[in-house]
Amino acid sequence: MDTVLQHSGTMFTELPTLLSTSHSYASHLSPQEIRWRLLPMPTQRPKQTGGHRRQSLEPQDLPELLENTLRLQAILSREAQEEGKRRAHLQDLPEEIQQGVLDMLMGMLSSTSSSGLGRSHGMRNWSNAMRHPRGRHHSDLALVSPTWRRMIQERLYRHVKIKGTKQGLEEAADWFLLSPHLQQYVRHIEIWVPVWERRAGQPAPELSGSMTLEQHERPHTVNTMVATSLRTPQEVENINHAYQLASSNSTLDEIFGTVGCLFPEACILTIEGGHCKKPPMIQQFRTLKQCVIEQKLPELPNIRTLVMKGAWNVMREDAHFVTLTHALPSLREWHTTYAKPKTKAYRLISSVVPHIPATLTHLNLCLEGFYSKDSVASVKMRQLQLTHHLCRDLGRLLPQLEAFTFTGRVCSTLFSTAIACADKSNKPRLKSIDLIVKNCCRDPNTWNDGTGIHNWAFIKAFEALVVASVRSLEMYPELTFLRVRFIDLDSPCPLLNPYFQLHRNRCSGIWNDDILNALSAARPAASFSNLEEELGTRGLDKEGRVVVGWPVMRPRSIKVGSYAAFDQGILGSV
8 A cells, every 4th residue: 555655646636636527427427337337447467476465456546446436426426316306205295195194193174164064964062073182292293394383283273262351361362462373273262251260368268177257257158059068067168258259250342352353263152151040141341331322242254153151141131142143244053052941041032033143044052951850840931931932933933044953842833833934935944953852832721741751741742743843844845854852861761762853764763643644745755664563572570460671772663652651550670
């Protein structure tokens, strides 16, 4: 090697020129040419003697070796660049594929309207329809790429829940004003207005029983309805003393103003009013102006769905509903839920129905929950239908609706009125009806108007409701889903709760000759898959009497006359 360095002094002075020329020369060669030209050809010289081995690299071979090395470096660099272009990166995939990956990880982006569900029945439960996983391992996916950050934020902020107090609205405004790019992702804004708040200056309630209340402090306590069976009397008193009715809640005017300023793309608005004994109502305006000009809420033109939970705390007069609808000119879907059965709620909805705008096509009313154990209606409820019969008012509204869901007291008057109001010249748009029957309206003079599979009078009223609903199929040809069901969680056999369902001309539930005749006249293409004459299995008890055992599966068809076995005491456990 010393010999090589001695004979190559002039060669290193020309190295820059050699590097430039060899690089340009190698760029015009193919990889195959570079590979066979890489190593220099051995120089032909006479063999040396004297026991010395011939050098494998001669001085005159060094320039050729350097040139070939630079050629290889150039071609490898070019191949690396071409390979980098061919390598598929995540951000290079079409956005539709990336959306599909996130749909598998966090759920699909659901539609913002019940009309776009592609379903033939029911309406969407908006409580969790737009909620996506919010865990740390999901939010960290926003760090993958700018495209993923946008798609992750679109899911995380699609449904936003804000506390309906002054402080809650201010905190939301501070956050979204500091990050204005997040405002466009919000589609469902939920405002929950608290009923209780902690008293000023009061720490968390002590449950040790050491604190006592003076006699003059007792009138200021508020019953928070805690479970007294799980607390001592002193603990309950301490908890009641620590809380009071909320006093810093926002008004609907402030809520609507915040939604209009911060969430221009929101199309679903939920207002949760809470529930307690003698609850405070959410005020519409901070102060009532004593002037001729009517006060109006800020207009929200993009809101198409309004969900009211604890509706008794949101509106208590038909004028309140009118004010709400004037601020929502694009309203198409209305969900309202009452936490507890109230005769005032039936009276209010009956007076509100005439003011429902013509743009409304989806209506969901829940006037009674499932926790009520009362099977017999109160005197006020029986007398209410003389002046405010809600079934008649809702029957007049059905021709303009596309989907109707109702939970509460209902009778055959609903469908008889809908048949009378249907206009054959103007084709009705009604496609879906789902009724959860809590009781059936009957003669106000009836004392025992209870419910249950043992009550034959209720079964006959339920049958009349089903017959009227089947007859309405003739006037509403677009009606492809009809479900009428009675849900009794305390029934001795919940599988035998009466129901009727029609879905795409397939029927199931209760039947008799009247129902079959009405069905063949109104919808000849519809039919039952099978008609069962008896319920359960028959056997003999120890005394030799015939008894019928409970069915282990929900019957596909139930003959109405089978419920008479309950009155006769035949149906029981074998």
